[in-house]
Amino acid sequence: MVNLKAKPYNLSDADIAWVKRTIADMSAEEKVGQLFWQLTAGVSEEYLRELMEKYHLGGCRYNAMPGQMVLNQNRILQKYAKIPVFIACNPEQGGNGVCPDGTFVSSQIKIGATGKTEYAQAMGRVSGAQIKATGCNMAFAPVVDITYNPECEEVLSRAYGNDPALVASMGKAYMDGLRETEGVYCCAKHFPGNGQDYRDAHVSNNVNYFDHDKWMATYGHVYKTLIDGGLDAIMGGHILMPEYMKEINPDITADTIMPATLCKEIMTDLLRNELGFNGMVVTDASHMVGMTNRMKRADMLPAAINAGCDMFLFFNDPEEDYGIMLDAYKNGVISEERMVEALTRILGLKAAKGMHNKSAEELCGTDEELVSALQNPDFKSIAPAISGDCLTLVKYKDEGVLPLDPAKTKRVMIVHIKGAPNPLMALAAMAMGGGANKQTPAEKLRDRLIAKGFDAHIYVSPIEKIQQMIAKGEKPSLNVYFAGKHAIADFVAENDLVISLLDVANGHPSFGLSKGGGEIPWYVHELPVVGISVNKPTVLADVPMLRTFINAYDSNDDTMDALVEALVTGPEAFKGKDPIDSFCGMFDTHM
Numbered sequence: 001m002v003n004l005k006a007k008p009y010n011l012s013d014a015d016i017a018w019v020k021r022t023i024a025d026m027s028a029e030e031k032v033g034q035l036f037w038q039l040t041a042g043v044s045e046e047y048l049r050e051l052m053e054k055y056h057l058g059g060c061r062y063n064a065m066p067g068q069m070v071l072n073q074n075r076i077l078q079k080y081a082k083i084p085v086f087i088a089c090n091p092e093q094g095g096n097g098v099c100p101d102g103t104f105v106s107s108q109i110k111i112g113a114t115g116k117t118e119y120a121q122a123m124g125r126v127s128g129a130q131i132k133a134t135g136c137n138m139a140f141a142p143v144v145d146i147t148y149n150p151e152c153e154e155v156l157s158r159a160y161g162n163d164p165a166l167v168a169s170m171g172k173a174y175m176d177g178l179r180e181t182e183g184v185y186c187c188a189k190h191f192p193g194n195g196q197d198y199r200d201a202h203v204s205n206n207v208n209y210f211d212h213d214k215w216m217a218t219y220g221h222v223y224k225t226l227i228d229g230g231l232d233a234i235m236g237g238h239i240l241m242p243e244y245m246k247e248i249n250p251d252i253t254a255d256t257i258m259p260a261t262l263c264k265e266i267m268t269d270l271l272r273n274e275l276g277f278n279g280m281v282v283t284d285a286s287h288m289v290g291m292t293n294r295m296k297r298a299d300m301l302p303a304a305i306n307a308g309c310d311m312f313l314f315f316n317d318p319e320e321d322y323g324i325m326l327d328a329y330k331n332g333v334i335s336e337e338r339m340v341e342a343l344t345r346i347l348g349l350k351a352a353k354g355m356h357n358k359s360a361e362e363l364c365g366t367d368e369e370l371v372s373a374l375q376n377p378d379f380k381s382i383a384p385a386i387s388g389d390c391l392t393l394v395k396y397k398d399e400g401v402l403p404l405d406p407a408k409t410k411r412v413m414i415v416h417i418k419g420a421p422n423p424l425m426a427l428a429a430m431a432m433g434g435g436a437n438k439q440t441p442a443e444k445l446r447d448r449l450i451a452k453g454f455d456a457h458i459y460v461s462p463i464e465k466i467q468q469m470i471a472k473g474e475k476p477s478l479n480v481y482f483a484g485k486h487a488i489a490d491f492v493a494e495n496d497l498v499i500s501l502l503d504v505a506n507g508h509p510s511f512g513l514s515k516g517g518g519e520i521p522w523y524v525h526e527l528p529v530v531g532i533s534v535n536k537p538t539v540l541a542d543v544p545m546l547r548t549f550i551n552a553y554d555s556n557d558d559t560m561d562a563l564v565e566a567l568v569t570g571p572e573a574f575k576g577k578d579p580i581d582s583f584c585g586m587f588d589t590h591m
Contacts, residue, residue: 001272002344007230008279008352015351022083022356023343031339032326034058034083034346035305037282037313043073052080055322058311058346059086059138059282067099067134067374071364074135078360084350088138088187092158094123095130095379097141102130103379106386108143108170109537110553112160112579113390117173119382120160124177126379128184133373135364137353138185139178140235144171144222145190150538150584151198153506157537157553159195161579164218168225175226183353183363188226190237190284191271192260193219201238201290206259211243224275232349233280234271236261236309238290244270258307259290262300267308280345282311297321302328310342384558391566392576394540394583395590397547401497401528403570406453409497409528414449415459415518416442417511417543419504419536441503441534441555448564459518492526500546502533503555509542521546532563541584544591550574551582 004011004019011019023031033056040048040062051057060077062070074087095102105123120142127139143158146167150156160170175186192215197207210218223234238259245257248265260266261283271277283304286292291300297316301324304312315321328334350356355363396402404412439447442458449456460468466476500521502509511519521529524545531546533539534555540546552563566573583589 001341002348003278004344004348006278008232009348011348011351015356016348018356019344019347019351022347023340026343028329029326030056030082031343032056032322032329034343035310035312035325036315036322037061037086037088037311038318039063039285039314040073043069043076045076048073048076049080051318052077052082052085055315055318056082057085058083059088061088061090061140061314064100067101067130067370068367070099070134070136071367071370075360075364078135078363081360083347084355084358084363086138086185086350087136088140089131089134089136090140091127091131092141092143094126094383095374098127098130098134098136099374101374102134103374103376103383104556105379105382106390107157107553108160109147109157109579110386110390111170112166113392113551113553113576114386115166115577115579116389117169119386119389120170120173121177122382124174125180126177126376126382127174128178128181129373129376129379131178131184132181133365133370137183137355137363138187138233140187140189141178142171142174142186142188143190144168144188144226145194146218146222147580148196149198150541150581152195153198153536154200154202155195156580162195162581163579164221166579168222171222172225172229175229175231183355185232185349185353187233187235187280187282188223188231189235190239191223191234191281192237192239192241192266193222194237194239201259201284202288204289205240205293206238206290207240207242209243210241212247215241215244220275223271223277227275227277227279231277231279232352233282234277235282235284235313236267237284238288240290241266258294260307261291261309262294262303262307264307272308280311280349281309283309283313285313287314287316298324301325302333305334305342306338310345383556384562387556387559388562388565388575390553390576391562391574392551392578392582393548393571393574394551394578395531395546395549396571398528401530401548402567403573404449404454404497404530404567406455410453410455411494411496412449412454412456413459413495413498413518414442414446414456415498415500415521416440417500417502417504417509417519419507420510441560442501444555444557444560445499445501445532445564448560452564452568461519488523488526491523495527497528497530498523500529500531500543502531502535502539502543504533504536504539504542506536509539530567534559537580537582538584540582540589541586544586544589549582551576551578 037059089098091097094105096104145155147162446456469476531549537551
């Protein structure tokens with residue numbers, strides 16, 4: 001069932017002989033180990049040696065750490081691997097998904113807004129070079145989901161847009177860029193396609209509602225484009241396809257509809273037989289509720305393999321999960337035929353890049369190569385170019401507001417509108433040693449506007465004033481909150497223009513004062529107001545009264561530089577085209 005002479009393998013007779021001979025010589029324990037990826041939990045040689053010698057892992061992925069530590073870890077993994085091991089990372093936005101000191105290039109939506117596939121290819125090029133330099137060999141990227149639902153925050157910034165043709169061309173370009181580095185594999189995700197359900201498969205079900213024909217014209221078109229281009233691997237998502245399954249079996253019940261990773265009709269019949277995918281399939285992470293809520297874990301592990309997934313992403317408990325899969329193989333729940341098929345794809349892919357003919361040292365490279373890849377100045381020049389081309393003037397009802405000019409609107413009040421705090425992100429920032437002296441997006445914007453001759457200041461809300469009083473040891477006065485309103489004439493006399501700077505990553509804006517405060521732009525007919533989102537691009541739905549709305553997509557330094565230059569240049573400087581529906585399909589966002 002696996003054609004090793006066809007793409008993505010293209011193996012010689014000698015390579016095919018190695019695959020068959022290796023499988024024939026493997027013990028049951030070694031065969032089962034090749035089915036697993038593990039998320040490493042340490043870097044000690046003793047721990048990594050045990051992973052390879054006790055569990056015979058087919059693949060590993062690690063938690064974020066500096067590039068040199070990644071390289072050191074990977075040398076140990078390959079040193080103790082009887083069969084060379086896949087080592088993956090998540091370079092969805094460039095080399096920073098390989099290691100924190102890698103090169104950030106762009107979110108996918110920023111590149112989608114430029115419409116330029118050369119940027120997607122450049123992101124793949126950077127990712128591939130830094131993957132190889134750290135001793136990794138597989139990208140869990142590109143994300144080729146499609147943004148159909150503006151509330152699908154899991155996908156929003158990670159997708160190139162809502163046009164299947166755009167997503168297909170960008171995904172293919174990323175793959176091509178990745179392949180400019182020899183020895184790096186491309187694993188696109190999340191088949192059969194996220195972007196319709198607002199829920200996150202990490203914590204709930206996730207549904208793709210398209211029937212067969214609509215799916216083939218959209219997500220199917222995307223995956224067929226990559227498959228025809230020689231895609232190495234696909235990550236299966238824990239995504240339900242109820243309409244598709246009802247077409248196959250009109251009598252099917254909701255209780256028996258399985259997510260793709262546990263569904264033979266999707267992973268084998270649709271992906272293998274109809275789309276013709278000959279490469280390797282790995283599940284998305286097995287701790288996600290979209291998978292775990294369907295059956296007992298002891299049934300779930302072999303069910304994923306029998307559905308058509310070749311590799312299983314992450315142990316829960318290594319001893320337990322490995323034992324479950326081994327018992328399933330020995331007891332015939334996983335047949336010998338299915339095991340050999342999966343192993344043929346796994347080992348065939350390893351042979352496709354010549355991993356079987358390389359030493360551990362050759363698989364990982366040198367310290368000097370790592371430094372060169374991480375410090376490449378050409379790589380660092382790509383992000384500013386994208387930032388200059390992506391800025392999108394989504395809505396422009398008050399013509400004449402742009403360009404901003406100190407002679408017209410010298411006094412600029414910046415209102416920094418944030419979302420609800422994310423404890424996990426705060427912990428991550430602390431762990432990485434960031435946040436203490438880091439400028440906020442509002443401070444970055446203020447300083448750049450002042451440099452252009454504006455008198456810019458950041459609005460301090462009544463809630464912030466109370467917090468400042470508490471920080472000083474003063475007894476807070478709730479009158480500060482309740483007396484937040486003042487005369488419109490005074491407000492207008494004090495300011496010439498307001499910038500609503502929307503810094504909301506997920507969810508909705510957190511407005512501290514709902515009646516009369518400065519956070520909510522109720523004053524759009526009193527003063528010129530420019531709304532700028534430096535994060536969530538669909539936040540216009542929460543502030544539909546804004547008459548000028550710009551998507552900048554992030555608040556990185558090069559983005560803020562480009563943003564201010566565009567603001568003082570005029571509408572023509574905003575080159576981006578909305579890659580999604582930033583109006584969110586709502587009539588009042590157009591008002």
